[in-house]
Amino acid sequence: NARAAVVYHCILKDSRLLMICSLLTVAPLTSYTQNDSLEKENKLKEYINLIEEAWKISPDTALTYMHNMLSYATEKKDKQIEAKAYEYIGKYDANSGQAEEAIKNYEKELEIMHELVSVENKDVGSTEDNVIVLNKIAEQWRLAGKYDKAFENAMEALKICEGLGLDSLSILPKTTLGWTYMEIGRAHV
Numbered sequence: 001n002a003r004a005a006v007v008y009h010c011i012l013k014d015s016r017l018l019m020i021c022s023l024l025t026v027a028p029l030t031s032y033t034q035n036d037s038l039e040k041e042n043k044l045k046e047y048i049n050l051i052e053e054a055w056k057i058s059p060d061t062a063l064t065y066m067h068n069m070l071s072y073a074t075e076k077k078d079k080q081i082e083a084k085a086y087e088y089i090g091k092y093d094a095n096s097g098q099a100e101e102a103i104k105n106y107e108k109e110l111e112i113m114h115e116l117v118s119v120e121n122k123d124v125g126s127t128e129d130n131v132i133v134l135n136k137i138a139e140q141w142r143l144a145g146k147y148d149k150a151f152e153n154a155m156e157a158l159k160i161c162e163g164l165g166l167d168s169l170s171i172l173p174k175t176t177l178g179w180t181y182m183e184i185g186r187a188h189v
Contacts, residue, residue: 044081047072051088063092083112090136099144106137128169131157135172142180150180 047069055062066088073082090105110133117127138153154173161170 040078040080043072044084047081048084059092059095063089066092079112079116083109083116086112087133094136094140094143099140103137103140103144106133106140109133110137127160128164128166131160131166131169131172134160135176138173138176138180142176142183145183147180147184150176154180 047065051062051065051069054065066085069081070085070089073079073085086105086109090102090109093099093102093105110130113127113129113133134153134157138150138157141147141153142150154176157173158170158177161167161173
């Protein structure tokens with residue numbers, strides 16, 4: 001049984017994970033009904049809590065849950081959960097020093113966010129979430145030494161901030177631009 005395999009895997013990884021994984025066996029994730037937004041929201045929260053708790057103890061185990069979340073979202077055609085899964089996988093890649101893999105996952109997240117926003121008839125490029133994801137992409141490009149791409153994404157994020165009057169959020173792309181300029185200066189010394 002798949003749940004038993006997860007429990008066994010977690011016992012081998014770290015005995016502290018036993019309690020988290022046992023919850024899966026005792027209280028499986030709730031069933032999903034496409035028409036019930038409350039159940040959808042609960043499912044998303046359950047995955048997030050599971051991933052965040054596992055991450056504290058074993059990021060590799062959390063990655064397994066992230067991929068489970070992505071599989072679930074794909075199966076149910078749930079774009080919101082799919083975007084969140086790509087966000088977490090991107091974060092895992094970024095923390096593992098895999099900048100280009102992180103960028104690919106953050107770009108998938110951004111693409112899905114654009115799909116969701118366009119369905120709601122909003123301006124696709126004008127959301128706070130776009131600023132955050134664009135800045136994460138810019139940061140990864142900066143860390144990979146691709147300063148032109150870092151600059152491009154950070155400037156796009158800053159443009160959204162300025163267009164929406166998001167002064168407090170503009171600190172993210174401004175900081176990324178500052179680090180990028182600083183590193184460009186070091187590269188030319």
